[in-house]
Amino acid sequence: MYKFMENENGKPQTADTFMPVAGESLISMRNIWKTYQMGVEELHALRGVSFDVKKGEYVAIIGPSGSGKSTLMNLIGCLDSPSKGEYWINGHQVAEMTDDELAKIRNKEIGFVFQTFNLLARATALHNVELPLIYAGMRAGERHDKAQAALASVELGDRVMHKPNELSGGQRQRVAIARALVNHPSILLADEPTGALDTKTSMEIMALFEKLHAEGNTIIVVTHEHDIAERAHRVISIRDGEIEKDERTK
Amino acid sequence: MNFTETLKLALAAIWSHKLRSFLTLLGMIIGVTAFMVVLSLLQGFNTYVDEKIAGIGSNSFTVRRFSFEDFKNTDTIAEAQRRNKELTFEELEFIKERAQLVDKIGALALPNSAELKRGAVVMQDITISGTEPIIGDIENIDIAEGRFFSEAENNNSQRVAFIGAEVAQKLFPGGSAVGEEFTMRGIPYRVIGVQAVKGTVFGQSQDLFVKLPIKTYGANFGGLRNSRGIYFEATAKSPKLFKDAVEEVRTLMRIKRKLEFGEKDNFGILTPDAIAGLRDSILGPVFIVIIAVPGIALLVGAIVIMNIMLVAVTERTKEIGIRKSLGARQADILKQFLYESATLSAIGGTIGLILAKLLGIIISALLIPTTIPWYAAVIAIGVSAIVGILAGLFPAWKAARLDPIEALRAD
Structure with missing residues (x-):
């Protein structure tokens, strides 16, 4: 009943007439479905999700495990394609892109921050940060300077030649943030960014997110922790594959 | 990337x-x-x-008493023993006078082995062979010291020898071999040249030999017959004419030996191609x-x-x-x-x-x-x-x- 009312409150779930206007929304999802075939049964991980994110927003997507929030994050991050619906990111319709086109979008438009950092263990902090630039085809000299600057901006300018196992958890996550930002993506997409960190370090990372937001970056944080979600300016709650609540908190 | x-x-x-x-x-x-x-x-x-086995370079061919085909089986060997006469200097002269495509041609004698002596030094089982002076040119013999034989030395059956590097080193240690003498079968020979080192093959030294002028060899080792029979080695005027030169020599040999049309050769001609072909067919x-x-x-x-x-x-x-x-x-x-x-x-x-x-x-x-x-x-x-x-x-x-x-x- 509640969800039905929400639909009447101006969130159309049909995609027939939708066409985003340039500069209006950075992300537009319209009636997104994700269905998995489990033998003869169909499992709907997402059931018609629609929302927009404007440039400069700081959004938290919250929900319990099994709610479909990980599926939603994979779709936002262009790691996966929806079964049905339209998804626009920075003017690109990605719902029907090929794997290689998705790879290009991930490289240019998305900066990932993962719970377990996902740094290459054998590579230095600098090389880790350089990776997105390598796949963007940038020359070595320019790439080097940019990666150096990105690491300096997360206060790791003096740790560039360290490998991940020579850094603390908080430092590793900051390397990951530097890597996410180095190619100037449209959005910074963080999946439980403090899940592997202690409380004090978590606070430092969240403070860094606030600083990055203040500098104009668009941030989406996917989490199940309410105190992390509270830092965002807008909270989208997911339950059973549908948006339960979408409210501006700041 | x-x-x-x-x-x-x-x-x-x-x-x-x-x-x-x-x-x-x-x-x-x-x-x-x-x-x-x-x-x-x-x-x-x-x-x-x-x-080494064929004993010829890639630019020369040899005319011999027997051909490869003659060794096919005991019957063919027996037949060849009967039909194929030994080559003669007369035949060599016949070819030399008439051949247009042959650049150089000369005779060699099949080798024997002998014992060399000089003072207390004795060398056994050394390969002794006889060659005409022109063979030095045909085989492009690499001379380390001295020279190869002259026509006069051959014609007069002079007792001069051209020796391998190891023979020179063992018989004349610590000095030049050229001008020195050694004996074979009680007859003294004077060294006139030493060949450059050829090294070893399958553990066999290639530098243990003595070459004599072919007439000297014939005179002192019991005539140029049987195991000392002669064969000819020849080169063509140019690599392009090689096959034609071989055919020319074959034809001249057939004419000289009065073979009729369709009759088999009663001699053999070995070319590098034939040797390579035989080698490949066996190996x-x-x-x-x-x-x-x-x-x-x-x-x-x-x-x-x-x-x-x-x-x-x-x-x-x-x-x-x-x-x-x-x-x-x-x-x-x-x-x-x-x-x-x-x-x-x-x-x-x-x-x-x-x-x-x-x-x-x-x-x-x-x-x-x-x-x-x-x-x-x-x-x-x-x-x-x-x-x-x-x-x-x-x-x-x-x-x-x-x-x-x-x-x-x-x-």
Whole structure:
């Protein structure tokens, strides 16, 4: 009943007439479905999700495990394609892109921050940060300077030649943030960014997110922790594959 | 991602598993080494057969009492013994006067062995042969010291000798052999020249011989008959005329011996082509087996590389996921793993080549001179890289096709 009312409150779930206007929304999802075939049964991980994110927003997507929030994050991050619906990111319709086109979008438009950092263990902090630039085809000299600057901006300018196992958890996550930002993506997409960190370090990372937001970056944080979600300016709650609540908190 | 970038990545991955990479490459190394050694041995063996067994260079041919075909079986041997008369100087003169396409032609006598003495020094079983002076030119004999015979020395059956380097060194240690004397069968001979060192083949020194003017040899060793029978060696006016020169000599021989049309030759002509053909017909099947064995080693090497690349893909699933999340396309991942297996394999090929080179030096010292042709080196590294690419194809394709979400979830 509640969800039905929400639909009447101006969130159309049909995609027939939708066409985003340039500069209006950075992300537009319209009636997104994700269905998995489990033998003869169909499992709907997402059931018609629609929302927009404007440039400069700081959004938290919250929900319990099994709610479909990980599926939603994979779709936002262009790691996966929806079964049905339209998804626009920075003017690109990605719902029907090929794997290689998705790879290009991930490289240019998305900066990932993962719970377990996902740094290459054998590579230095600098090389880790350089990776997105390598796949963007940038020359070595320019790439080097940019990666150096990105690491300096997360206060790791003096740790560039360290490998991940020579850094603390908080430092590793900051390397990951530097890597996410180095190619100037449209959005910074963080999946439980403090899940592997202690409380004090978590606070430092969240403070860094606030600083990055203040500098104009668009941030989406996917989490199940309410105190992390509270830092965002807008909270989208997911339950059973549908948006339960979408409210501006700041 | 460009070439050097990917290559650097491949080298770093190989270097991070040094022992594993080395063990993986053993099959490849053994395969390439065996292949190269076998190839250089064949090369050396062929040269040996051509130069040493046939006793002629690639630009000359010989006319002999018997041909290869005469040795087919006991019947043909018996028939040839009856029909084929010994060659004569008269026949040589006949050819010399009439042949238009022959540049030089001269006679040699089949060798005997004898004992050499000089004071207390005795050398046994030394090969003694007789040649006309012109043979020095035909065989391009490399003279270290002194000179070859003159026509006058031959015509007067003078007791002069042209000797091998080892004979010179053993009979006349610490001094020049030229002008010195030694004895054979109680007759003294004066050394007029020493041949340049030829080295050893299959452990046999090629420098233990004495050459005498053919008339001296005939006079002092019991006539130029039977086991000292003569044969002719000739060169053509130009390489282009070689085949025609051979035919011309054959025709002149047939005319001189009054053979009728359709009648078989009662002499033999050996050309380098005929010798190579005979050698290949006898040894060809053996060579195929010898080459097949390193081929199997290469195949096993390729399977091992494929296996280790499959392990690498499984091990680095997470890395693949991370790279894909950062924008690596399928082609980037494919290239990364293909370069890695190709580089790995090419390193194996290079190590194999170096080992083969070292083994070649040892073989050259102990058995026969071997060389690795430059194209064989290029083929070795090229083939091993191609084997690496083929072996890496399936693992790399598997890596490239990984679902980024699944890959990121891996440990």
